[in-house]
Every structure is written in C-alpha cells, then in structure tokens.
Amino acid sequence: xxRFSGKSVFITQVTDYMGTPIEQLMLAEGAKVTTREGYVPGxxxxxxxxxxxxxxxxxxxxxxxxxxxxxxxxIRDEDWFALFDTMVHPLMKLVRHxxxxxxxxxxxxxxxxxxxxxxxxxxxxxxxCAARGAQNAFIRAAGxxxxxxxxxxxAVAQNYVSNPVYYPDELVxxxxxxxxxxxxxxxxxxxxxxxxxxxxxxxASDKSDFIVGQxxxxxGGWATNT
Amino acid sequence: xxRFSGKSVFITQVTDYMGTPIEQLMLAEGAKVTTREGYVPGxxxxxxxxxxxxxxxxxxxxxxxxxxxxxxxxIRDEDWFALFDTMVHPLMKLVRHxxxxxxxxxxxxxxxxxxxxxxxxxxxxxxxCAARGAQNAFIRAAGxxxxxxxxxxxAVAQNYVSNPVYYPDELVxxxxxxxxxxxxxxxxxxxxxxxxxxxxxxxASDKSDFIVGQxxxxxGGWATNT
Amino acid sequence: xxRFSGKSVFITQVTDYMGTPIEQLMLAEGAKVTTREGYVPGxxxxxxxxxxxxxxxxxxxxxxxxxxxxxxxxIRDEDWFALFDTMVHPLMKLVRHxxxxxxxxxxxxxxxxxxxxxxxxxxxxxxxCAARGAQNAFIRAAGxxxxxxxxxxxAVAQNYVSNPVYYPDELVxxxxxxxxxxxxxxxxxxxxxxxxxxxxxxxASDKSDFIVGQxxxxxGGWATNT
Amino acid sequence: xxRFSGKSVFITQVTDYMGTPIEQLMLAEGAKVTTREGYVPGxxxxxxxxxxxxxxxxxxxxxxxxxxxxxxxxIRDEDWFALFDTMVHPLMKLVRHxxxxxxxxxxxxxxxxxxxxxxxxxxxxxxxCAARGAQNAFIRAAGxxxxxxxxxxxAVAQNYVSNPVYYPDELVxxxxxxxxxxxxxxxxxxxxxxxxxxxxxxxASDKSDFIVGQxxxxxGGWATNT
Numbered sequence: 001x002x003r004f005s006g007k008s009v010f011i012t013q014v015t016d017y018m019g020t021p022i023e024q025l026m027l028a029e030g031a032k033v034t035t036r037e038g039y040v041p042g043x044x045x046x047x048x049x050x051x052x053x054x055x056x057x058x059x060x061x062x063x064x065x066x067x068x069x070x071x072x073x074x075i076r077d078e079d080w081f082a083l084f085d086t087m088v089h090p091l092m093k094l095v096r097h098x099x100x101x102x103x104x105x106x107x108x109x110x111x112x113x114x115x116x117x118x119x120x121x122x123x124x125x126x127x128x129c130a131a132r133g134a135q136n137a138f139i140r141a142a143g144x145x146x147x148x149x150x151x152x153x154x155a156v157a158q159n160y161v162s163n164p165v166y167y168p169d170e171l172v173x174x175x176x177x178x179x180x181x182x183x184x185x186x187x188x189x190x191x192x193x194x195x196x197x198x199x200x201x202x203x204a205s206d207k208s209d210f211i212v213g214q215x216x217x218x219x220g221g222w223a224t225n226t
Numbered sequence: 227x228x229r230f231s232g233k234s235v236f237i238t239q240v241t242d243y244m245g246t247p248i249e250q251l252m253l254a255e256g257a258k259v260t261t262r263e264g265y266v267p268g269x270x271x272x273x274x275x276x277x278x279x280x281x282x283x284x285x286x287x288x289x290x291x292x293x294x295x296x297x298x299x300x301i302r303d304e305d306w307f308a309l310f311d312t313m314v315h316p317l318m319k320l321v322r323h324x325x326x327x328x329x330x331x332x333x334x335x336x337x338x339x340x341x342x343x344x345x346x347x348x349x350x351x352x353x354x355c356a357a358r359g360a361q362n363a364f365i366r367a368a369g370x371x372x373x374x375x376x377x378x379x380x381a382v383a384q385n386y387v388s389n390p391v392y393y394p395d396e397l398v399x400x401x402x403x404x405x406x407x408x409x410x411x412x413x414x415x416x417x418x419x420x421x422x423x424x425x426x427x428x429x430a431s432d433k434s435d436f437i438v439g440q441x442x443x444x445x446g447g448w449a450t451n452t
Numbered sequence: 453x454x455r456f457s458g459k460s461v462f463i464t465q466v467t468d469y470m471g472t473p474i475e476q477l478m479l480a481e482g483a484k485v486t487t488r489e490g491y492v493p494g495x496x497x498x499x500x501x502x503x504x505x506x507x508x509x510x511x512x513x514x515x516x517x518x519x520x521x522x523x524x525x526x527i528r529d530e531d532w533f534a535l536f537d538t539m540v541h542p543l544m545k546l547v548r549h550x551x552x553x554x555x556x557x558x559x560x561x562x563x564x565x566x567x568x569x570x571x572x573x574x575x576x577x578x579x580x581c582a583a584r585g586a587q588n589a590f591i592r593a594a595g596x597x598x599x600x601x602x603x604x605x606x607a608v609a610q611n612y613v614s615n616p617v618y619y620p621d622e623l624v625x626x627x628x629x630x631x632x633x634x635x636x637x638x639x640x641x642x643x644x645x646x647x648x649x650x651x652x653x654x655x656a657s658d659k660s661d662f663i664v665g666q667x668x669x670x671x672g673g674w675a676t677n678t
Numbered sequence: 679x680x681r682f683s684g685k686s687v688f689i690t691q692v693t694d695y696m697g698t699p700i701e702q703l704m705l706a707e708g709a710k711v712t713t714r715e716g717y718v719p720g721x722x723x724x725x726x727x728x729x730x731x732x733x734x735x736x737x738x739x740x741x742x743x744x745x746x747x748x749x750x751x752x753i754r755d756e757d758w759f760a761l762f763d764t765m766v767h768p769l770m771k772l773v774r775h776x777x778x779x780x781x782x783x784x785x786x787x788x789x790x791x792x793x794x795x796x797x798x799x800x801x802x803x804x805x806x807c808a809a810r811g812a813q814n815a816f817i818r819a820a821g822x823x824x825x826x827x828x829x830x831x832x833a834v835a836q837n838y839v840s841n842p843v844y845y846p847d848e849l850v851x852x853x854x855x856x857x858x859x860x861x862x863x864x865x866x867x868x869x870x871x872x873x874x875x876x877x878x879x880x881x882a883s884d885k886s887d888f889i890v891g892q893x894x895x896x897x898g899g900w901a902t903n904t
Contacts, residue, residue, distance in 0.1 A: 072318075072368045073326035080318060084310065092298075092306060092356065100299035118359075119678055121366035121439050121902055123864070130318065133344075133363020138356035140347035140676050142298045147638035147673045157678065161662075183861070186599035186801070191662040198659040207650040210613075210643040210670060213347050215678040217666060221599045224592050224799055225903055226571055226609065226667040226677045345904055347676055349638070366902050373864035373899045383904065387888075409635065412575070412825035417888040424885040433876040436839075436869040436896060441904040443892060447825045450573055450818050451677055451904045452797055452835065452893040524770075524820045525778035532770060536762065544750075544758060544808065552751035570811075573818035573891050582770065585796075585815020590808035592799035594750045665799050 002030030003205060010056035011035045012049075012094065017064035017165050018113045018156075021193035022200050029201065031058075039065070042089025050094075055101060058204045061094050061112040063087045063135075064165050067128040075127050083131040091135050095142050095153065103149035110151070111203045112139050113196075114215070116159040116223040132157075136215045143213025152212050154203045159219040161191040186221030228256030229431060236282035237261045238275075238320065243290035243391055244339045244382075247419035248426050255427065257284075265291070268315025276323065281331075284430045285324050287338040289313045289361075290391050293354040301353050309357040317361050321368050321379065329375035336377070337429045338365050339422075340441070342385040342449040358383075362441045369439025378438050380429045385445040387417040412447030454482030455657060462508035463487045464501075464546065469516035469617055470565045470608075473645035474652050481653065483510075491517070494541025502546075507553060510656045513546050513564040515539045515587075516617050519580040527579050535583040543587050547594050547605065555601035562603070563655045564591050565648075566667070568611040568675040584609075588667045595665025604664050606655045611671040613643040638673030680708030681883060688734035689713045690727075690772065695742035695843055696791045696834075699871035700878050707879065709736075717743070720767025728772075733779060736882045739772050739790040741765045741813075742843050745806040753805050761809040769813050773820050773831065781827035788829070789881045790817050791874075792893070794837040794901040810835075814893045821891025830890050832881045837897040839869040864899030 009026050011019055014035035026033050034053050040063060041049055065086040068079035091112060102108020117125055118133035136155055143153040160181070161167065167190055171177055182188055199218055202208055217223045235252050237245055240261035252259050260279050266289060267275055291312040294305035317338060328334020343351055344359035362381055369379040386407070387393065393416055397403055408414055425444055428434055443449045461478050463471050466487035478485050486505050492515060493501055517538040520531035543564060554560020569577055570585035588607055595605040612633070613619065619642055623629055634640055651670055654660055669675045687704050689697055692713035704711050712731050718741060719727055743764040746757035769790060780786020795803055796811035814833055821831040838859070839845065845868055849855055860866055877896055880886055895901045 071326075072371055073322055073329075075318060075322050080315070084314075088310075088356065088360070089306070092301060092353070095352075096299055096301050100297075103299075118363035118366065121363070121370045123367065123371035126321075126364055126367035126371060127318070129367035130314065130360045130364035133366075134314070134356045134360035136678070137344035137347070137359020137362075138352055140344065140359075141349065141352035141355035144347045144638045144673050144676070145298055145349035145352060148640045186596045186664055187662055188600045195659070195662045199663075202654050202659075207647070207654075210639055210647045210672050211651075212638055212673040213676045214669060215676070216668065217678060218662060220662050221596050221664040224596070224665045224667070226588070226669060362904070370864045370899045370902070374866045412822045412890055413888055414826045421885070421888045425889075428880050428885075433873070433880075436865055436873045436898050437877075438864055438899040439902045440895060441902070442894065443904060444888060446888050447822050447890040450822070450891045450893070452814070452895060523778075524823055525774055525781075527770060527774050532767070536766075540762075540808065540812070541758070544753060544805070547804075548751055548753050552749075555751075570815035570818065573815070573822045575819065575823035578773075578816055578819035578823060579770070581819035582766065582812045582816035585818075586766070586808045586812035589796035589799070589811020589814075590804055592796065592811075593801065593804035593807035596799045597750055597801035597804060 002028060005030035007057045008032045008054055009058045009060065010053050011060040012040045012062050013038060013064065017062050017163055018193060018196055018200065019062045021197040022060050022062065025194065025197045025201055039086045040090035042085045042093065046090065046093045050097065058109045059094060059098050060200060061091055061110060063090055067125055067166065069125045069128060071124060072126045080127050083127055087131045088134045091138060099142065099146050099151055099153065102151040103146055106150055108151040109204045110153040111200050112155040113200065114155045114157050116157040116217050116219040119157060119217060119223040119225045140213045140215060147212040152209060154211055154214045154216065156196060156199050156203065157215045157217050158196050159222055160185050161196045162193050184222055191220060228254065231256035233283045234258045234280055235284045235286065236279050237286040238266045238288050239264060239290065243288050243389055244419060244422055244426065245288045247423040248286050251420065251423045251427055265312045266316035268311045268319065272316065272319045281327060284335045285320060286426060287317055287320050287336060289316055293351055293392065295351045295354060297350060298352040306353050309353055313357045314360045317364060325368065325372050325377055325379065328377040329372055332376055334377040335430045336379040337426050338381040339426065340381045340383050342383040342443050342445040345383060345443060345449040345451045366439045366441060373438040378435060380437055380440045380442065382422060382425050382429065383441045383443050384422050385448055386411050387422045388419050410448055417446060454480060457482035459509045460484045460506055461510045461512065462505050463512040464492045464514050465490060465516065469514050469615055470645060470648055470652065471514045473649040474512055474514065477646065477649045477653055491538045492542035494537045494545065498542065498545045502549065510561045511546060511550050512652060513543055513562060515542055519577055519618065521577045521580060523576060524578045532579050535579055539583045540586045543590060551594065551598050551603055551605065554603040555598055558602055560603040561656045562605040563652050564607040565652065566607045566609050568609040568669050568671040571609060571669060571675040571677045592665045592667060599664040604661060606663055607667045608648060608651050608655065609667045609669050610648050611674055612637050613648045614645050636674055643672060680706065683708035685735045686710045686732055687736045687738065688731050689738040690718045690740050691716060691742060695740050695841055696871060696874055696878065697740045699875040700738050703872065703875045703879055717764045718768035720763045720771065724768065724771045728775065736787045737772060737776050738878065739769055739788060741768055745803055745844065747803045747806060749802060750804045758805050761805055765809045766812045769816060777820065777824050777829055777831065780829040781824060784828055786829040787882045788831040789878050790833040791878065792833045792835050794835040794895050794897040797835060797895060797901040797903045818891045818893060825890040830887060832889055833893045834874060834877050834881065835893045835895050836874050837900055838863050839874045840871050862900055869898060
C-alpha cells in the first residue's frame with residue numbers, strides 16, 4: 001500500500017524533464033499512471049494528445065523545451081514561439097480541460113513542473129524566463145480560482161535539478177560548472193531528479209490540501225523568494 | 227526646461243492604457259515624443275509599426291488588451307492568443323529591436339507598463355495574469371541582461387489605476403466597486419492616470435539609473451510584494 | 453517503521469501553536485521526541501531551557517505569542533518587546549546553538565513555525581508582522597549559510613491554521629469570521645493543525661534536502677508570494 | 679522653487695548612512711530640514727531625541743548600524759541586541775509617534791532607509807538580515823494601516839550604495855570587491871549616495887501618493903524581488 005494507492009495520475013511529456021522520475025515514484029507509491037510522450041500540442045492537436053486518457057485524480061503538467069538561450073537582441077522568432085507553443089499554451093489547455101472536471105468531481109490536483117528562472121531573472125535566458133513566468137503566473141491565478149472547489153493547483157519552480165534537458169551529466173561534470181555551483185547555489189550541488197519528484201508528490205498528495213496557487217522554489221537556495 | 231528636455235521618447239499604443247497621460251507628462255517636461263496608435267503587432271507587421279520611428283532615448287512599452295476575464299475552464303482560444311499577440315510577443319520585439327541599439331549608443335531606458343495582477347493572482351483572470359506574468363518575467367531577465375550596457379529596463383506593475391480599458395469611470399462609480407475598493411485597496415481609491423505616469427517618468431529618468439529589472443508594484447497597497 | 457524512525461526531534465514551547473500536532477505526528481512516524489513547555493527565553497535563561505535536551509537531528513522552532521494586535525499608534529512597549537523576546541531572540545539562540553552542532557555532525561534540520569502575516573502585511577498587526585518578519589529574514593539568511601554543511605533550515609509561514617493562540621474555535625465559528633474567510637482565503641476554510649504539521653514534517657524529512665532558506669507560505673491562498 | 683518648497687522634513691541619525699545625501703538633496707529642493715545626530719534610542723530616551731522637532735510633513739527614518747557580520751554560530755548577544763536597539767525598536771517608535779499625528783493632519787510621508795539584504799538573505803549576515811527584515815515587515819504593515827488616512831509609509835531597500843558605514847571607498851576600491859561586483863551586481867558598480875536619495879525623495883513626494891507599504895529594492899539588479 002503506497003501513498004498513492006488507488007490514485008490515477010496523468011503525466012505529460014513523460015520522457016523529458018521530470019516525467020520519468022515522477023512516474024517511477026508514483027508507481028512505487030501505488031498510483032495508476034497514464035503517460036503521454038512528446039510535446040503537448042498547444043493547438044488543435046491537443047485533443048488528440050489527451051484522447052483516451054482516463055479521468056485522472058492528479059495531473060502532472062510536465063512541460064519542457066530547450067531553453068533557447070542567447071542574447072535578447074538575437075532571439076529568433078521560431079525559438080520564442082516554440083517556447084510558448086510547448087510550455088505555455090499547453091499548460092492552459094491542460095488546466096482548462098482537467099480542472100473543471102476535477103471541480104465537478106469535488107477533488108483533484110494539478111502540479112506543474114516549471115522553473116525558478118523567472119523568480120530571479122537570468123541574463124541570456126529572457127525568452128525562457130518569459131515563458132516560465134507565464135506558466136507561474138497562470139498557475140497562481142488558476143490555483144486561487146479552483147481552490148474553493150477543492151482542486152489544488154501548484155507548481156514546482158525548480159532550477160539546478162539533474163535532467164537531460166537542462167543539466168546533462170557532461171555539463172555538470174565540468175570544472176567550470178562546478179565552480180558556478182559553488183558560487184551560486186548554496187547547497188553546492190545539483191539535485192537528483194528524485195528529490196524534485198518528492199516535492200511534486202507532496203504537492204500531489206492529500207497532505208497538502210491547504211496549499212493552492214503556490215509556486216514553490218526548488219533550487220538549492222539559488223532562489224528563496226517569498 | 228523640463229526634466230526630459232532634449233530626450234526623445236517613443237510611446238506605443240498611445241491612445242490606450244497609460245499612453246496619453248505619459249505622453250502629456252513627457253511633453254510637459256520637454257521631451258520630443260513619437261507615438262504610434264493601435265496594437266503593436268507581434269508578427270511580421272512589427273517592422274511596419276516602428277518604421278520611421280526616430281532612435282529613441284526612452285521607449286514606453288505601453289501594451290494593453292481587454293482582460294478577457296472569465297472562468298479558466300471557459301477561456302476561448304482566440305482570447306488567449308489575442309492577449310499574447312498584443313501584450314507579450316510585441317514586448318519581446320520592442321526590447322529585441324531597441325535595447326541593443328541603446329546598448330550600442332551607451333545609454334537608454336525602456337519602461338513597460340504591465341500589471342500587478344500576476345503578483346497576487348486573480349481568480350477569473352488567469353489568461354490575463356499569464357500574459358502579464360510573461361511580460362514581468364521578460365522585463366526582469368532583460369533588465370538584468372542590459373544593465374551592464376547602461377540600459378535600464380523596468381516595469382510599472384499597476385492595478386487600480388483609472389483608465390478606459392480596465393477601470394472606466396462608469397464602473398468606478400458603482401457602489402459595488404466602491405465597496406470592493408474599500409475592502410481590497412488600502413489607499414481606498416483608484417489612482418489618477420497621472421500618478422502612474424509619474425512613476426513611469428521616474429523610471430525613465432536619469433535619476434533611476436541604478437534600478438534595473440525591477441517590477442514596481444503600483445496598486446495602492448493591493449500588492450506589496452518584494 | 454515510520455518516516456522518522458530513529459530520528460531525535462526537539463520541539464520548543466510544545467503546548468502552544470503547532471507544538472502538539474507536530475509532536476503527535478512525529479511520534480506516530482517513529483521519532484524520539486523531546487519537548488519543552490513555555491516560552492523559550494531569549495535571555496540568559498536560554499541555557500536552562502535547553503539543558504539536558506539530547507542532541508537532536510531535527511529542531512522544531514515553534515515559537516508563538518499572542519499577536520498583541522491594535523493600531524500602530526497605540527503599540528505598548530511591553531507588548532512590542534514581549535513579541536521580540538519570545539519569538540525573535542529565542543529563534544536566533546536556537547539556531548546559534550543547534551545549527552553549528554548539526555554542521556559538525558554533517559547533517560541536521562531546523563524548521564521554524566512562523567507566519568505568513570509579514571508576506572502581505574496586516575493593518576493592526578504591525579508589531580506582530582515586524583517580529584515574524586525578523587524570524588523569516590533570519591531563517592532565510594541562516595538557511596543559506598548552513599546549506600553547504602548539509603543542514604537545512606526553513607520555515608512554515610502559516611496563516612489561517614486552527615490553533616488556540618490565534619484561531620480558537622469560538623472565533624472561527626462566528627458568522628463574521630466565516631464571511632471574512634470566504635472573502636480572503638481562497639480555500640474557504642481554516643486548515644486543521646495536522647495539515648500544517650504535515651508541511652513541517654516534509655521540511656524536516658530527508659526528502660527535502662535541496663530546500664534551504666525557504667519561507668513556505670501555508671495560508672490557503674491568502675498569501676502566494678514567490 | 680524646489681520640489682519640496684514649504685515642506686518640513688525630519689531626518690534621523692543624519693551623519694550616517696543616507697542622512698547627509700538626503701539632507702543635501704532636500705535642502706536643494708527647498709525643504710526645511712530638521713536633523714538629529716547619532717543613534718535613535720529605542721528606549722525611554724527616545725522622547726529626548728525627538729524633543730523640539732517641529733511637526734514634520736516628511737520623516738526620513740534613516741537608521742543604521744554596523745552589520746556585525748560573522749557566522750550565525752558566533753553571533754554575540756551584544757551585537758544582536760545592538761542591531762535591534764538601533765534599527766528596529768526606534769523605527770517602531772518613530773512611526774508610532776509621527777504617523778498618527780500625520781493622520782490627524784490628513785497627510786504625511788515616512789520613508790525608511792532599510793536594506794535589500796533580507797530580500798535574498800546573505801550568509802554571514804543573519805543578524806543584520808533579521809533586523810532589516812523586521813524593519814521591512816513593519817513598514818509594510820504600517821504602510822497598509824495608515825494608507826486610508828493619506829499617510830504614505832514606504833522603504834528604500836538598498837544594497838551596494840556608497841556610504842561610509844557599509845561600503846567605504848577603501849573597500850570598494852579593492853580588486854576583490856570589484857570582482858564581486860561584476861559577478862553579483864548586474865549594473866556593475868555601486869550606486870552613488872545621491873542616486874538612493876533620489877528614490878527616497880520620489881517616495882517622499884506628492885507624486886507617489888498611491889504607493890504604500892512598499893519595500894522598493896534598490897540594488898543594481900542584485901535583488902529584483904516582487
């Protein structure tokens with residue numbers, strides 16, 4: 001009997017970002033997990049992406065895209081729109097689709113895996129910060145809106161968490177990156193993916209029903225906003 | 227001799243939101259003001275919108291759209307995309323175009339007129355919060371990026387400021403709205419447009435060269451985040 | 453075998469605020485719990501208060517005092533200093549005493565139970581906000597400082613949680629308070645003490661080793677700062 | 679005719695921190711300035727400190743003390759209490775004394791010169807962060823409380839501003855400090871004291887009547903919280 005026995009969980013874009021570690025932890029805790037691979041479409045193909053997904057108790061809105069970093073003066077239109085098409089518009093569509101159904105059933109949880117980057121701002125990542133900032137702001141407002149219906153919507157705003165998209169092992173191993181860590185991340189290391197997954201599970205559990213619309217920084221002390 | 231004598235200022239979407247009050251105050255302070263009317267296009271028509279605009283010392287990124295409020299479960303695609311098309315993508319294009327030129331000249335100011343809504347989140351305004359949140363996050367990151375080049379980029383994150391788009395006089399005059407004000411806005415009134423314009427001018431002036439990437443709440447105490 | 457089997461936990465001022473619910477949950481999860489009753493002295497009597505406390509793996513810095521609310525113009529010196537003497541100075545002394553010992557042992561957790569009040573500010577509670585704000589700021593800085601030593605220091609910044617000090621049942625039952633809740637707390641209810649205790653346990657557990665210096669709002673959506 | 683002609687201004691602890699630059703700018707702008715030197719007493723001697731101060735339109739609560747930095751495990755009681763005695767308790771006493779009088783007269787401004795340090799937290803400065811955090815939280819709550827009475831109370835939360843207490847010229851000139859600046863302060867320099875004074879004057883002016891309870895970061899991009 002795990003912490004999520006009997007719970008049905010839907011995880012998007014599962015082979016990227018925090019998808020696999022959350023899936024594994026959810027399975028280990030007894031959840032019934034449905035997953036979909038690949039970018040969640042932000043357009044009319046969205047309906048196909050979620051077709052046949054059983055009504056979930058919990059949605060893990062795991063949306064990620066290469067950060068497309070570079071100077072703000074050189075942002076390419078295709079990069080800019082790709083960030084919004086894969087991370088921002090699908091998040092709205094997931095909440096728009098699932099949250100009212102959860103409200104009708106009287107309970108539900110949505111946990112978005114976003115980023116701490118917009119909490120401080122990072123030079124050279126302005127496009128990424130904009131898209132992640134849109135996500136965080138949307139989660140905050142939607143979280144307050146669905147709170148009275150016993151649906152809790154929150155976000156894990158992570159940075160410096162091991163994952164192939166943003167912190168592949170070969171980057172982390174470099175001396176330059178290790179120096180950067182010592183200077184910028186008080187914990188002095190990057191997090192294992194499982195550690196971020198644990199926060200996601202806490203926010204997906206019955207234990208956190210009083211937490212809504214919250215963007216929880218998870219960045220080893222790099223961002224401690226409140 | 228005004229505070230902005232000899233300064234050239236470019237104001238977008240001037241007949242909406244804070245455009246006119248900022249234009250009037252800038253003119254009264256001696257600035258040379260260039261304006262454009264109507265939504266700033268976020269697509270390939272952007273180049274036309276800013277064609278023939280003289281190189282400005284100061285850009286007022288005044289971008290606004292009806293909030294398209296309503297339940298998150300009922301967000302219409304056309305409303306969602308209209309908010310991003312008129313407020314988010316054009317802001318990137320304005321910064322991408324003007325900030326590097328300012329950096330090359332060794333000085334410049336961009337002031338975005340955004341919103342305090344995403345700082346707290348407002349149920350029923352999740353689409354609007356998402357778009358304004360994207361703006362705020364972009365300004366923060368771009369502000370840090372251009373800081374070393376002596377270009378200051380900041381935002382006025384306002385709420386409860388008199389303007390025809392969001393707070394038309396007939397709404398403000400209602401008893402219901404006045405009660406709402408007493409309960410939610412410590413100052414107990416909405417701001418005159420000129421008051422917000424004064425903050426924009428402070429951020430556009432030489433007096434605030436040490437302030438960068440800052441989203442300044444301007445909401446009568448409704449939002450006091452730091 | 454509970455989540456805290458083999459862990460030794462020290463809880464201060466246990467019969468007030470979140471002391472008892474955290475003690476009960478810790479005991480149910482297998483922890484060895486040491487408690488002390490009454491205000492933690494902020495002066496030379498501090499040493500007596502913690503005398504004979506076994507070296508704890510986890511310290512729950514549970515410090516509370518009547519909010520002494522009232523107009524800022526009428527703050528009584530004795531109330532003001534009582535708030536700092538019971539909540540602020542003892543928190544420093546607890547961290548000063550225990551955190552370096554934890555660092556020497558190579559691991560440890562301190563969870564302070566503070567308040568969300570200073571995150572937004574509450575008219576009529578300026579003294580209380582000042583004292584709680586001092587706690588939150590101290591936890592943030594100390595949390596960053598001890599992060600490299602594998603000691604995690606964080607705070608639960610709660611509001612609208614059932615407890616005899618601030619939200620006694622007879623207050624909560626009034627129609628006036630229920631109306632206040634509907635208007636100001638998106639979740640529409642106060643939290644059970646156990647719900648806040650669950651967040652404290654999450655922050656006290658091995659699962660949150662990457663979270664440091666964080667002030668986690670726990671207020672049903674009343675405060676959602678990040 | 680200056681911006682503050684006819685206004686009476688009271689500045690505390692004038693020979694330290696931002697006292698002199700604010701005094702000079704206020705005098706240049708036509709204000710009648712009353713000053714007191716030395717720490718503002720937080721005890722029964724407070725009444726003597728402000729005796730004979732004419733009723734001011736504007737109070738500049740300029741309170742500073744050596745940061746007494748060092749490891750949290752080594753905080754000396756006398757340093758800890760000195761920080762609260764000189765920065766925290768006097769701020770309450772200034773607001774408690776002057777704000778109600780301003781409310782009775784129907785207008786007034788209090789600008790506290792505090793610090794951005796608690797907005798991010800600084801290892802090794804936990805005592806200083808605690809005291810400055812208490813100030814910021816008190817200003818936020820008191821600012822909301824006096825807002826309906828047309829009294830505006832705000833803070834300049836500065837860091838990296840030239841002043842003899844925290845950033846003496848001989849420190850700033852070191853190569854080590856210059857490297858630190860390049861890494862941590864996006865603007866790449868420390869601010870002149872006059873720049874911070876300009877923000878204080880903006881918050882003390884009639885132009886900012888809609889801004890209340892706000893802690894405005896002024897730190898060259900080091901802290902950009904909202």
